Amino acid sequence: MTRGRINRRQALKLMGAMGAGPFLAAGGRIPPAAAGGSAGRVVVVGGGFGGATLAKYLKRFDPAVEVTLVEPSRRHFTCPFSNLYLGGLYEFDALGHGYEELVRRYGVQVIHSMADDVDADARTVRLAGGETLSWDRLVLSPGIDIRWGELEGYTRAAAEKAPHAWQAGPQTHLLKKQLEAMEDGGTFILVAPENPFRCPPGPYERVAMVANYFKSHKPRSKILLLDAKDNFSKQGLFLDGWRHNYGEMIEWVGRSHDGGVVRVDADRLEVETEFGTLHQASVLNVVPPQRAGFIAQRAGVTDASGWVPVEPRTFASRKVPGVYVIGDATEAAPMPKSGFCANAQGKVTAAAIVADLAGVDGPDPSWANTCYSTVAPGYGISVAGVYGVREGHIAELAGGVSPADADAAFRRREAEYAVAWYRAITQDTWGTA
Amino acid sequence: MMSRRMVKSAMWLVGGVLLLISPLSPAWAAAPPWERVEAVRAVLGGETPVPGGIRLDLPLVSQDGSAVPLTVEVESPMTVDDHVEAIHLFSTGNPTPEIAVIRLTPEAGRARVTMRVRLNESQSVVAVARTNTGRFHAVARDVRVTVSGCLARGNDFDDASFMLARVRAPDRFSPGQPGEVLTLINHPMETGLRQNGDGNLIPQRIIHRVVAEVNGSAVMEAELHRSVAANPYLRFFVAPTAGGTLAVRWDEDGGESTVQEVPLRLP
Amino acid sequence: MDKSQWFRVWIAAGLLGIGGSAVADAPSAPDRVDVIAATCGNCHGTDGRFVSAIPPLAGRPADDLYARLRAFKRGENDPTVMDRLAGGYSDDELKAVARYFSRVAESPSGDKER
Known part of the structure; x- marks a missing residue:
């Protein structure tokens, strides 16, 4: 048993002795996990860049948290680099990523099913097969839906x-x-x-x-x-x-x-x-035109815009307690709706949830983004940014686009980095570079 | 917060006049935005707006402050006896507060206007409507403007399309029923606050007036200011009682004008 | 969390000037350095171990990493994106992140817990 877990339990015990009263009064928090050998049960809906990263980093930050990932596909095919497939520069098969590493190495339970409803009061998610999962914290990383019509x-x-x-x-x-x-x-x-x-x-x-x-x-x-x-x-x-x-x-x-x-x-x-x-x-x-993925609408976390308003520090839903939302579904501007941002949000929110389950404040968030675009073979461009919270809003702290006057060697390096980035982020998200 | 805004505004302003009343005093902070801006108070002339009756639609968050879509609508029968005469739009965070004044006649049929505006930063946008009976309606909406890092500015204005204008009206109207007209003109809407490469100010050059006439009589007249986005886009209603012609004229302060005419068809 | 991670947390907390009591209250909660370092994994792989055209970070000397990050922040070191990113962090944060990666074993076998 590791020292970290012992200390966490001691902390929980201490808080238990104080009762839940001061807890709710302090931050309006919903109670930490009802620990029964586990540090809390987290259900993650959606196994794209956001959800898969969050599941993995939850386990890395605290292996005692029970993590269940609900994702219909056995392999996730990424939007990033699908343009390169259209351009004849990348194989379609190389865009697919499975969940074996999350299961075997990190102990994430992966259920290949569709989440079709959320009951925030009972703290459950219903799956397409009728099965119900209960959670202490729920994370939705549902991506986008098309606004048909x-x-x-x-x-x-x-x-x-x-x-x-x-x-x-x-x-x-x-x-x-x-x-x-x-x-x-x-x-x-x-x-x-x-x-x-x-x-x-x-x-x-x-x-x-x-x-x-x-x-x-x-x-x-x-x-x-x-x-x-x-x-x-x-x-x-x-x-x-x-x-x-x-x-x-x-x-x-x-x-x-x-x-x-x-x-x-x-x-x-x-x-x-x-x-x-x-x-x-x-x-x-x-x-x-697009909006947040279906399950976000069902869970009641979206607003009139069709997207999900979140607390900037944690990406907790502003509308439904106990629910966190990350990735393209959220209103996170000036962070763009990118796989890179979803991955970065997954890590920050994993840290926030571990802290929340322990009943303490999470770290000050820090996110980054780099969007590479391949214009032609050997010709890449990028936009990069670092984001934090300032005056209660997400703000861009640094960043910019590739220089307009860059030479051919610079464009070539960015095209190479684009491929290296794709392999690294898919390794970081699914373990399948 | 305020100091940052002041610095930014001062940079953009260069010699203009900042009409924002200092929000440092708590009393101002509690008052509705239309009471905090001198230019808005001047329009109200001491009158208090009646509650409701006006809606202002803007995105909660805009990722591009250079062209923020805006729709304003006033509940009004638009009859000779009771109609909206003017809708004033104000920015509370731009170097100058006036965005536009839209003057309407009963022949507009519906007091609803859509356009795109420039917002320098997160702020409140204010709309004030005055009816022919002297009644005022006012509304304010907060907009967060985040110039996304993914939105780098592109090239400058395409001179070849200067003053190229477009109008689209419904294929067919029912007599007296309002139908929406879309208009667009290519124009840089130079604010007069921007510097060229040599550090000199580029003089202001804007479309400052758009007039729509149905069979020779004015239905809508818009007075535009520098806070209207480049390539002014304006949607409004007309309710013709007989077929004929809709003529839209654009005037700019550089002396150029252009007119576009489209037929109005009734059954 | 294993001992080496613990050591890292304390080092990081010290570098960032985080009070000891805050850490004692949240023994298992990841801190800001964990979060920033995790962000690097996006291009450099989890724990900065991914070997590609983008260089890995794991196990490189802290002084070397910090010097490079500082140079990037100044626009030096022939950067493409790192100059645009390094400006988003304080020097103390860059120093803590450099130390973080210097303590990560270059291959997973050197650090089984992770």
Whole structure:
């Protein structure tokens, strides 16, 4: 038995002797775990970058915490690097990550099922099979759901003809197949949404990767990016990178040049803009409006925006006690909705939960983010940031984008670092580099 | 908090006048935002707004302060006897408080306007509406502005599209029923507070007036200030009683003007 | 938590000027240095052990790591992202993180508890 656990138990005993009264009075906290040999029972819903990291780091910070991860898939396929698959630079299979290390090395219990309801009063999660799990603390890391129908004509059925490919898996394959079936000289149209959405640089990296595929396979083809925004992530770097690598192949139309799409006709592969221009695509990729994943809506942690407001220090839900939410589902701006941030949030929130279960304050949070985008083989760009809490809000403490005037060697190093980063973060999250 | 804001504002301001009353005194902190801003008090002229009757929609958190979507709507029958005459929009955190004044006539049919505004930092945005009967409605909304690290500024204004204007009206109206009109003009909306590469101020150059006329009579007239986002985007309603033409004219303080006309079709 | 981790917590607490009583109240709770160091794992792998184009951190001398972090913060050392990130931490934090990784064994077999 380790010294840390003994001390924690002593602390719990001491607090038990004081009774729960001062505890609730002090911070309005819900009580620490009812320890029965365990330091508390935590159920984590969602095994992506956020949930898997949180489960692992909970066990690393305190092996006595019982951790159950609920995730329907046996392998999680990541959105990061799925653009490189579309561009022909990465194998699809290398995007899949399983849960063996979490189970064998860290002792996380993994249940491959779908969580379909939360009872915050009874502190239970109901699974699709009807089974119920009880928890002392619940963590939701549900990612995004598509707001079907929010963009006129963009329904589940439409996505089978005009894929979003914004959740990696069958949609990614569908888009890849359509690109491969397209004739040379066709037009690929990508529709980009308003903020906030998953992976701010994603649409701009995607058109670059499609251009990389076209360049060697369908060089007479065109790419049109219709955007609901006038500004986007790493804009100057992307515009320069597109031109440098692909000449005039990619045309970006911002909102103020009538790039805002208001209607999709998936049968005709046609879109209509705000001011009535019709565009015809050979392959149509719609990145639609989004919101927090389904279980967050069920748990009642979302607000009118469809996203989840959280306490900045811990990512505890502002609406439902005992529930924490991390990753793309949360309102964490200025932190972007990225896999990197979800991983960083998983660690900080794991630390906060260990502290909470012990009835003490957690450490001051610190998060970081680095989003690499691959514009072409050997041509990478990045945005990086360090975040903390200032005056009760999440704030960016340092950061920035790659220099605009960087030389070819710099861009090459960042392309190499992008691959190294992907392998490192998947090792850090699932143990499967 | 205040000192940081003052420094930031002073940098952006350069010679303008900061009309914010100091919020250091607790009495000010408790008062609604429209009582704390001199420019708002000037519009109210000592009158107290009646509660409710006006809604202001802004995102709780905006990841891009250079173009924050804003919709304001006033409950009004929009009849000759009882209609909204003007909606004033104010920023409490920009170097100058005025954002826009929208003047309406009963022919607008509905007192609802959508546009995109510039917000320098997290702040309250205030809307004040005045009816023809002298009644005031006021509302304030807090917005958090986080210029995300993922949102680096792109290239400058594309000169080739300068004063390129677009209008879209519904394909068909029902007589007297309001329908929404979308307008957009490409214009940099230079604030006059920005420096060029040599450190000299770039002079202010903005679209300062947008007028919409139905068959020759004005339905909506917007007075825009520097806090309106580049490429002014304006949505409003018209309720034509007969078919004809909607003409929208944009005037800028550099002396340029442009007009776009679209047909109004009724059954 | 094993003894080496304990030692690390105390060292870190001392470096960051965290009062002894706070640590005594929260014996098993990870502290800010644990959290910052965990963040590094995102590019350098868990415990800074991942070997790739991005160099591993585990087991490197604290003085060397700290000197490099300080140089990054000044924009030196031919950085790509590290200059943009290092500015987000105080010198004391960088020093504590350097010490953290210097005490991590280079391979998992050297530190079975983790």
